Amino acid sequence: MSGDGARDREGGSFWRDNSLTLAFGSAFLVVLFLQALAGHAQFNEDLAADGLQRIGLGEYLMSSDFxxxxxxxxxxxxxxxxxxxxxxxxxxxxxxxxxxxxxxxxxxxxxxxxxxxxxxxxxxxxxxxxxxxxxxxxxxxxxxxxxxxxxxxxxxxxxxxxxxxxxxxxxxxxxxxxxxxxxxxxxxxxxxxxxxxxxxxxxxxxxxxxxxxxxxxxxxxxxxxxxxxxxxxx
Incomplete structure (x- = not known):
């Protein structure tokens, strides 16, 4: 039995076997959310500087800037x-x-x-x-x-x-x-x-x-x- 096959057959929990994808995928979502918050705040600062009305987070997420x-x-x-x-x-x-x-x-x-x-x-x-x-x-x-x-x-x-x-x-x-x-x-x-x-x-x-x-x-x-x-x- 090959070493690769033996390791594959050992199996393991779903979380361990997919931990690399899950960790980076979760980190991606967290960072994307934080980027949205920071971008929303900056966008509203720019609007205020131009004398325009601020927008909500949902509207910003649908914007071309985001x-x-x-x-x-x-x-x-x-x-x-x-x-x-x-x-x-x-x-x-x-x-x-x-x-x-x-x-x-x-x-x-x-x-x-x-x-x-x-x-x-x-x-x-x-x-x-x-x-x-x-x-x-x-x-x-x-x-x-x-x-x-x-x-x-x-x-x-x-x-x-x-x-x-x-x-x-x-x-x-x-x-x-x-x-x-x-x-x-x-x-x-x-x-x-x-x-x-x-x-x-x-x-x-x-x-x-x-x-x-x-x-x-x-x-x-x-x-x-x-x-x-x-x-x-x-």
Whole structure:
């Protein structure tokens, strides 16, 4: 019996077996709620400064200002993972657990990927096919991340245009269309601020994990691994 199969059969409580997703999902909801409260307070301060009536929390949650603040962060996160998932197929970093082993650059063989004739009994059904289904499934993670990035990018652009036009009207200036807003400095200032921070975070994680360790984390190499060990998880 393989080690992976034995561990899977040990089972455990629902909370333990899904604790990573549950913890981060719960933290996301808490932070999103706190962001809504802080954003609502700031938005009302801006309204008061312009001599306008304050709005309630529910109205703020339905506003374009809240939507653009949320969506611009989401699209940068999904972009980060989309680039990382696809980039690590071909790009490597010697000594990093975030990289695969140096000799495995590329999409790898069916044997390495347990696909086609090399699929196992517990492999996903589409992994054992030899047609478009395997091709689609074998790239499904990156494609979904890319799709989520595009959807959140479009949502950000639409909500950002609406928020921008509201400010234009407050200043007694003409609103702009979607095309003009997507080419505007306001849109790209918001967008590039997030992109550069996400790319920096990935680059820092990749290179720092070469020399630094976090005992027990799969994002780190084992404490005693050499700095040159690549693709090894703790």
């Amino acid at each position: 939507a653009v603040d949320v969506s611009e962060n989401w699209q940068s996160e999904f972009l980060q993972f989309f680039l990382f998932v696809f980039g690590t197929v071909w790009l490597v970093q010697r000594g990093s657990p975030e990289s695969k082993e140096l000799h495995k650059i590329g999409t790898e063989s069916d044997r390495d990927q347990r696909a086609g004739d090399h699929a196992r009994a517990d492999s996903p059904r589409w992994a054992g096919t030899k047609d478009w289904r395997q091709g689609l499934y074998s790239r499904s993670l990156g494609l979904v991340m890319g799709g989520l990035f595009l959807l959140s990018w479009v949502a950000q652009s639409i909500a950002g245009m609406s928020a921008y036009d509201e400010q234009q009207l407050r200043r007694l200036q003409d609103p702009v269309g979607w095309g003009a807003y997507v080419l505007s400095p306001d849109f790209w200032n918001r967008t590039l601020q997030n992109w550069q921070s996400e790319l920096l975070a990935v680059a820092a994680m990749v290179i720092l994990s070469v020399f630094l360790r976090q005992r027990g984390s799969p994002e780190s190499k084992p404490v005693g691994s050499s700095h040159g060990a690549t693709g090894v998880e703790g």
